[in-house]
Amino acid sequence: MFLEQLTLRNYRNYEQGDWQFKNKVNVILGENAQGKTNVMESIYVLAMAKSHRTTNDKDLIRWDEDYAKIEGRVGKKNGSTFLQLILSKKGKKARLNYIEQAKLSSYVGHMNVVMFAPEDLNLVKGSPQIRRRFIDMEIGQVSPMYMHELAQYQKVLQQRNQYLKLLQSKKQTDETFLDVLTEQLVQLAAKITLKRYEFIELLQTWAKPIHAEISRGNEQLAIHYRPSIDVLDKQQLSRIVEAYNDKFTKIKTKEIERGTTLIGPHRDDLSFTINEKDVQTFGSQGQQRTAALSLKLAEIDLIFSEIGEYPILLLDDVLSELDDFRQTHLLDAIQGKVQTFVTTTSIDGIEHRVIQDADVYEVISGQMIKR
Template identity: 35%
Template sequence: MYLKNLHLVQFRNYQDQWVEFGAPKTILVGNNAQGKSNLLEAVELLSTLKSHRVTRDRDLVKESAEWGKIAATLARQTGEIDLSLTLRRNGRRTVSRASEPLKRQIDFLGTINAVQFSSLDLDLVRGGPEHRRSWLDNLVVQLEPFYAYILQQYHQILRQRNALLKKIREQGIVNDASISSVSHSELALWDAQLVTAGVRVMRRRARALQRLTPIARHWHQTISDSTEKLEIKYLPSVVMEKDDLEWLQQGFLEKIQQRSIAEQHQGTTLVGPHRDEVEFSINQTPARQYGSQGQQRTLVLALKLAELKLIEEVIGEPPLLLLDDVLAELDLNRQNQLLETIQTRFQTLITTTHLSAFDPVWLNASQIFYVKGGNISLHV
C-alpha cells in the first residue's frame, strides 16, 4: 500500500496543509514542537482511529477551531481509496471512505495498515502491563479489524459489572447487611457475559502472539548477533493450557467465583483480559527488570520489525512504517539494521531534528520536507 497524499485541516497546529508523497521514504526535518509528530499522528488516526498521545478529540483540533479534518488518498492493490476523518471538540466523529459516509467507525478500520515506532515505545518494555496490552490489542486490530468491536464489547461489559460490584460493596458497608439475592443474580448474568466476551479477547491475543513470537525472535537474534535469545509469553489472568472454547469459559468462570468475595470487597473486577500481562525475557531474564537500555531498544526494534512482517503476511501488502524521532534512540548498528530492512519495500515516514544521522545514499533516495510552525515545505 502507498499513501499518495495527506490533507490536514485545523488539525493540531496545521491550518490547511497538503502533502504529496513522491518517494518510498519521506523524511520530515524540523525542531521540536513544529508539527512533525502531528503529521505521523494523523496517519496513525487514519489507521487505528486512535492516537497514542492523547485520548480526547478536543486535543487534536486546532485551538480556536470547533472541528478538524484529516483526508488522504491511499493506493492499494485493489485500487485507490479516498479517506477522511472529521474530529470535533464535542467528541462526535465522522468517517468516510470512497466519499461514502460510514455509519460505524469500525468499518473504517483495516483500510490503512501502519506500524508506529517512537521513543515512547520503550515503555513497552519498562512500563506497566497496560502498555503491553495496548500494544498487543493494536496489533490484533491491524490483523483483524473486527477485534476492535470485540474489545469494545468486553470493556462495556466490564464497566457495567464494575458499577454493580461497587453498588454491592456500598450495600454491604452502608447497610452492614448481606448482599441481596437480586444483586447476586444480576451479578451472575454479568459474569456469564464477561466470560463470553473475555475469552474471545484472550484467544485472539494468544493467537497473534503465537504468530509474532518466532518472527520477533529471528529479528532479535539478527540484531544481537545471536548473543541473545528472546522469549515472549502471554500471561492471562485465566490459565490457557489449551485453546478450547468450553474449557476456557469454564476456567474463567471458576476463577471469577474464587475471587468473588475479594471483588465484592474491592468493588472491582479482578479477573479478565484487562489484567493480562505480556512478558519479555532475554536469555531467560525478564527484560523489564534487568534488561539494559541497549537490550530494551533491541527488543522493541525486533518487535516493530516483526509487526511489519506479520501484517504483510496476513493482509498481503506491506504496511506503512511511521518512525517518530526514533533514529536518535538507536546506535549505528540498530539504525543500519532498521534502514536495511525498510529499503523501498515499506513506505516510511520519518521525523528527525537533523539529517546527519542518515547515510547519504539513503538521503538521495528520500523525499525531504522541512517542518516549521505547522507549515511543510521542500526548502528550509
C-alpha cells in the same frame, strides 16, 4: 501500501495542508514543537481512528476551531482507498471511499500503519498498559472484529464495576444481576484472550529471528502472554471460557469486597525473556531497545503475512535514538518495500544513504514544505 496524498484541516497546529507523497522514505525535518509529530499522528489517526498519544479527540482539533479533518488516499496493489475522518466536539465521522461507516470497526484496517515512537522504547520496561495498548492496536489492524469485541468488553466491564460498587456499599444486595454481567464479560474476555494468544504466538515467530540477527546471534528472544487465567489448551475457546468461569466463581466474594473486577483482559500483561532471563528485570537498555525494534519489525512482517501488503512505517523521533548498527538493520529491513516517514530535528543523526534517496520535508510552525 502507501499514502499517496494527505490533507489536513484544523488539525493540531495545521490550519491547512495538502501533500502528495511517494512510496519511499520521507524525512520530516524541523525544530522542536513545530508540528513534526502532529503530521505523524495525523497519519496514525487516519489509519486507526484514534491517536497514539491522547485518548481525547478534542485535543486533535486546532484550538478555537470546531472541527478537524484528515483525508488521505492510500495506494494498494489492487487500486486505492480514500479515507476521511472528521472530528468535532460531537464525535467523529469516518468515511471510506466517500461512504460513511456506521461503526469505526468497519473503518479501521483499510490502511495499515506501524508507529515506532520514543515511548515504544518503553514497551518492555514500561507499564503493562503500554503493552496492552500495543497488542490491541496491532490485533485491531488485522482483525476489525477484535476492536469491536474490545469495545463491548470495556462497556460490560464498566457496568460490572458499577454494580460491584453497589454490592460493596450494600446499596444493592441482589447478586443475580452480577452473575448475568459476569456471563457476558466471560464470553467477551475469552474471545479477546484467544486472539491475544494467537497474536503473540505469531508475533513471536517473526520477532525471534529478527532479534537473533540484530543481536548477532547472541540472544534468543521469547514473548510470553500473561493473562489472569491458567489454561492448558490455549487454542480452545471453550477451555478459556471454563477457566474464566472457574476463576470468577472463586473470587466473587473478594470482588464484592473490593468493589471492582479483579481479573480479565484489562489486567493482562506480556513479558519478554532473552536467553530465558526476564528482560524487564535483567535486560540492559540496549537489549530492551533491540527487543522493541525486533517487535516493530516483526509487526511489519506480520501485517504483510496477514494482508499481503506492507504497512506504512512511522518512525517518530526514534531513528537517532538507535545506534548505527540498529539503524542499519532497520533500514535494510524496510529498504525499497515499506513507505516510511521519519521525523528528526537534525539530518546528522540519520544515515547518509537514507537522506540520499529520500524526499525531505521541512516543518516550521504548522507548515510543511518539500525541500
